[in-house]
Amino acid sequence: GMNPQHAIVAGMNARPVDSVGNPWMGNYIISSGNLLADFRANLNAESQGRTQAIRIYEMTDDPRLKDMLAVLIARDSYHQNLWLQAIAELEEQEGKITPGSFDRKLEREDIAFSLYNHSASSEESAEGSWAKGKTPAGDGKFKYEKKVHVEGSIPSLDHPHPSLHPTKPYFKK
Structure with a gap:
């Protein structure tokens, strides 16, 4: 089926959105400055993508769609292996806990x-x-x-200034 947004909103022109209409943004890009942390995030993304492609594969009977998804699933397998290999190499240098530079x-x-x-x-x-x-x-x-050991005490917080229009304080008597 067709996404009605293509006709209603875009007059059959392409829109810069994902498959559910969310605008394309770079929010999904992870760049922490630590390659080991970033590579692990990439491995997670490839794992999620492969899982979703497999779910779609198992939902359809269309042989052409299955063929296309089989390609995507295979590439996601490669990408997971790629990130696992890169992660292993970085762990050899830096250790398993990220960042390895912290004492x-x-x-x-x-x-x-x-x-x-x-x-x-x-x-x-x-x-x-x-x-x-x-x-x-x-x-x-x-x-x-077995039990969480609580540290510290219950804080005594001031109510926000009235200029911020907070909810009125509630006091039990």
């Missing part, structure tokens, strides 16, 4: 490897490899915390 001694090691249970009804997350044993980066051991 890890400045982190709070007491919480750097803890998985906190936020579920009131389950402790299933304690069974995962991310809750016990050596970390993939080899820099410590995971530990599972």
